[in-house]
Amino acid sequence: MLTLGRWRFTPGLVPTLAAVAMVALTLSLSRWQFNRADEKTARQALLEAREREPVLSLAASGASAEALVYRHVRAEGTYKPEGQVFIDNRQHAGRAGFHVMTPLMLDGGGAVLVNRGWIARTNAYPQPPAAPVPEGRITVAGLASIPPPRVLELSKETIAGSVWQNLSMARYRELMRIDALPVVLLAEPPSPGLVAVHDKPDLGIAKHQEYALTWLALATTVVGLWLALNLKRQPQ
Structure with missing residues (x-):
């Protein structure tokens, strides 16, 4: 128990553990969404950079995916x-x-x-x-x-x-x-009767960022509720 003037903070063990678990989960999900957005941003930047490079003739070689992609x-x-x-x-x-x-x-x-x-x-x-x-x-x-x-x-x-x-x-x-x-x-072009398939690395970046902020807001809400439910005013 912690006393702050006329306020008493008495968090219970079970609610505290539940709050910690929920905050850890939501922060982890938020970080994952931010990382996905960063990965797609980096891939889009690589695609745009390599669009300016000359056409490469493929041959049987030990070239890595990193050297060939985009x-x-x-x-x-x-x-x-x-x-x-x-x-x-x-x-x-x-x-x-x-x-x-x-x-x-x-x-x-x-x-x-x-x-x-x-x-x-x-x-x-x-x-x-x-x-x-x-x-x-x-x-x-x-x-x-x-x-x-x-x-x-x-x-x-x-x-x-x-x-x-x-x-x-x-x-x-x-x-x-x-x-x-x-x-x-x-x-490109595709075979006759088929529809061309395009790689769009930047597809969904804004959605990943939106989801990340949503999880972050949920973590903040959990902390706020935990504080509010365990902080009580002492009677005079």
Whole structure:
């Protein structure tokens, strides 16, 4: 108990522990949202900086994702249809569909996974729609990007044939036995019948900041309530 003039502060153990836990949780969530906003801001700055760099010709190399991401690139080779996968639950204009990922076997060896575009689900879902693979030697241009964001996996069956819930480059290399570069090439223009996929790092920055401030305000409210409920005026 703490006495301050005519006021007595008598916090109980259980309410205090509950308040501490709640404040710790809300501050942690606030910090996470601020960090997400900072990450997207940094990625957007990198994208804008690398837009001014010359187009890079991709080749089989040990280049890191950091060296390639957000570079405008060009790749030449032949598509390998049997390595094509469909990344499910991808949205476009309010509709659910797939990102069509096809490995391009580079002329100099190795491969790069090309996001040939988005395609809507059909009545045959969960079977993927037809997405014919161009034949012969081809040149693909576009932006080197990181794999698409993960979505919530509601089932342990995250791979069903050529339909995948999320794309992991390490898992793709292991299952497909294809030595793909650590980035995805966002084809521009997309393959016929598909919709171009764009990487927008700055998407949602304001929302992350808004959520962070909301969690911070909630933490402040919890502290205020804890003080108000445990500070009592002593009778004269």
